Amino acid sequence: MFEKALKGNSYYWMWLAFLGALMSIAAICYLRQYNYGLGLTGMSRDVSWGLYISQFTFLVGVAAGGVMLVLPYYIHDYKAFGKITILGEFLAIAALLMCLTFIVADLGQPLRMLNVIIHAQPGSMLFYDMIVLNGYLFLNILCGWVILTSERKGIHPPKWIYFFVYLSIPFAVSIHTVTAMLYCGLPGRHFWLSAIVAPRFLASAFAAGPALIVVVALILRRVANFDAGKEAINKMVTIIIYAALINVFFVGLEFFVGFYSNIPGHKHTLQYLFFGLEHHGHIYNNLVPFMKAFVLLFVVGIGLISLPYTRYNKNDIWLGLGCAAIFISFWLDKGVGFVLGGFVPTPLEEVVEYYPAANEIFITIGIWAMGAFILTVLYKIAISVEHEIEA
């Protein structure tokens, strides 16, 4: 089916060329990092994870979000999702490939990465994360490909594939749960040491993933003559609204626990992220604009996708903007604030702020471009098959 990706109009090729250019820049930047070391990033012994791991964390959620299409379609037989379930599965593939690339980009000794398998440590959460991420990637490639091939041939998918489809549902939950466990099992990092991290990750994932799919579906309607269907979009928006509200509710609970209990350790990171943390007469607040944008975009986004005037407007630009706002909002929450904020204050209660370096920003952009590239190619294939069936 790959030949479908080789036929496209000039916009398609220009888009891929643009992404390819960003990927090339990132490749050069990565070579620099590979030769010099991670010192080319803004990370330090105090903020030892930066953009790479925060993007990884967010994208695991985007990958898991696809299950919000798979589950209603296959478990509840919700027919309206029939056409777009493949979009969820292919989004998961692209997002997971980005996740794995971000992890490799973050390793100090990438050539030794197979040590995670050779010297497998069942006590380490990273070991399980490796298993579930690769497992979920495999399941999505398998299910997406087999079902799309069957559709193309006009036959029912083979029965055995449903075993893997159903298996992919707990896997989707597990990837984000285990990713949360990377953080919430560490003693001495008060902000991360919270049982609500995993549910919060899932809620934010189930909003951000479908939000991205809605945005892409609306774009595809204009540029690729692909109609996801009114009912499907509408149902997805409902899912996004509930999941987004639950995520912000969980964030609110963190605030309650920290500020009502008045335990300094539970308040520090929240203060640092949302208001700025005063320490020895200096106020540290470099993430505050991002967190303010998170709250603002959430309010704007949830308004646009809930209020009937904008939600059901004939001009679906409002709906698209609303979903984009939710996606960016939750990216700021989890892809910026959660990971970077967790390192403030340090275990010695010092405050060290992290500023990403240009080299690592270009690598980060390049990996996102790689994901967009893979997603474009996969969606091109999926939509070409749909068109072929309709014709």
Added chain:
Amino acid sequence: MDKKRRDFLKIAGVSTLAGLGGTSVIGQMLSGSTPAEAGAAKEVSGHGNEHAPAAHGSNPHGSVAKSGKRLGMVIDLRKFRENPHLGEKVVEACHSTHNVPDFPNKKDEIKWTWLTEYEKAFTEHSHYYKDHSTLDHEVLVMCNHCDNPPCVRACPTRATFKNKEGIVAMDYHRCIGCRFCMAACPYGMRSFNWRDPRAGLDMNTINTRFPTRMRGVVEKCNFCAERVGIGKQPACVEACGSSKALVFGNLNDPNSEIRKVLKANYTIQRKPSLGTHPSVFYIV
């Protein structure tokens, strides 16, 4: 392209495996355990929780738990206050013994042991109305060599591990540089080689008896496993001379000097509420 990369990684993986064969031999030589000690440590099965048997009265494993070796240290801050230059001397001894590079840029910083304010070292203790000597003097901090180390739990490759003598050690040749251990350490005692550490060393004056590291791996205080293995005291303890500012020994041996010091003095530990059971004690 993709295939080539995969092949490349396969080869890389196999050669790493081959390299590890060598390091484990060196590691065994460095740990210096006699077979008898190794056997004793096996019986203990890495368990050194001394409080549990006492709390439960009749723990059937109580007597066994105390027989393994568990190296620890007492840091007598009174001695450091008496001799204000001692702290710097200790840090210098450690860093020169282990070829710890000196980078002016704080972002690249690597340190195994250093002096910090009391309130930073003991974040769980009250800092209201502290006396002058506590406020004016700094505290020596280093890896706590926890009996229940979160860094070892987090490490996906066992590049960091607790050896038979209770030392939390590093295998620089196995570390993949994921820095999970740095996030896991509640004391902030681990450093990462953000760049080639040799750039921060004078290669003419390095200690040739201890390896320099490569970029991309984590390092930290190793309780001088390489010196203890050949019957020497850790470099920091040696730097204190006869002052007894640092006392090093087997915490599981009731007749050891460190146990006598612990019996005679009130000591505190860093962040005891986290259940990591540090092996480093402080006399304030």
